[in-house]
Amino acid sequence: MTDPLEPISRRSTAAIVADRIRAAIMRGTFPPGTQLGEVDLAQRLGVSRGPLREAMQRLVAEGLLRSERHRGLFVRDLDAADVRDVYTARTAVERAAALLLLAAPDRAPAVARLTTAIAAMEAAVAAGDAVALADADHEFHAELVAASGSPRLHRMSRTLLVETRMCLAALQQNPPPPESLLAEHRLLRDALEQGDATRMTAVLEAHMADAVSRILDVTLVDPAAGESGEAPALPA
Template identity: 40%
Template sequence: MSSALPKAPRRGLADESADLVRAAIFSGHFPPGAPLREVELAARLGVSRGSVREGLARLEREGLVRGGWHRGTTVIDVTAKDVEEVYTLRAALDRLAATTARRTASPENLSRLDQTVADMAAEIAGAADARRLVALDIAFHDQIYTAAGNDRLTTAWRTIRSQLHLFQLRRADAGYDHYRARVVDEHRELAALLRSGDPNTLARLAEEHVDSARRSLLAGLAD
């Protein structure tokens, strides 16, 4: 284990352990398929094995890791079957979230969306870090679900959010130029339609946005 994992603060150690391991997965420290060993994680994070075990159980409920009796815990692989399942579900959720937010979003919600798009554009104009762009991408959609104001819809989003974050990172790694060229314009158009667009056009674009990501990721996996 390298020094990439800092010590966990002495509060809510299971949650802190989950947060730190999740961040390490998203940073690429633990790639898809990598083993997550309780003893090594506990030593690196400075917590008990019990706290690590509880933290990994949280990540398993998010779908980000897999484990079971008589086998170790690993980061999920990015398979075509998983991609099809997650992005099909996401298309339905995003369509509902967008059309609901079209009716319920406050001026503050819309301003946050605009600012996130501006942050994406600024990132591309600068160093254009792929992981930062993906984090902004996910944050943009978090804000749409917040604007929709439907707690059960948000809960459904959160069941796939971590998996989706990992898949989007894989998408960016596999076809970064394609992702970089589209990410700002696609999200800017969604933000504009959420403010004043035709609801049917918004619903269609929300689904097309997800389908484009799905196709791009599957092409990258095939390559």
């Protein structure tokens, strides 16, 4: 599959560090709001503060971290507006990717990959593994955008998917109903396979709307003291 020759292309240390931190944020190792000390992270990763700071700047540019002068770097915490915004942007990106895929000459391999992701979701549901389910969900959408062949949509999507995981990690306590989640993804794949653009966009938008309403409803129900319509994710 992968050519063992040629493009060894060792990535820069900053890129590797950025990927690590990104994965850690996505995984929930660093909950939103936590401060990331530079010296601590640097010696934990075995690098100096220079490359680490470069990696941090990348993540700040992506919107995953928030930098305060002489205060430090903090993992961004997302409020209700952010949740809506993430899903608005995701809808825009994934819709464009899907339309690009529909215009492609051969979308069979893409459909196959989506089916693989769905299979992973099914296995996760069968095993009752919520984390694996979220992973497979993530993989489904990542594959969808990657298959479009658009590097810019792909890059945007990567950041947005990480933010999605941040939202989900905040309310991991209340997982979504696995059946409807699976059904929505199957619908998405089917619409893509059949080449029905209008149906695909409709399903995609419904899927996103469902997700955001699910997240926001949960967060609004939980505190049980909701006079203001604001989400409770702002403890400050």
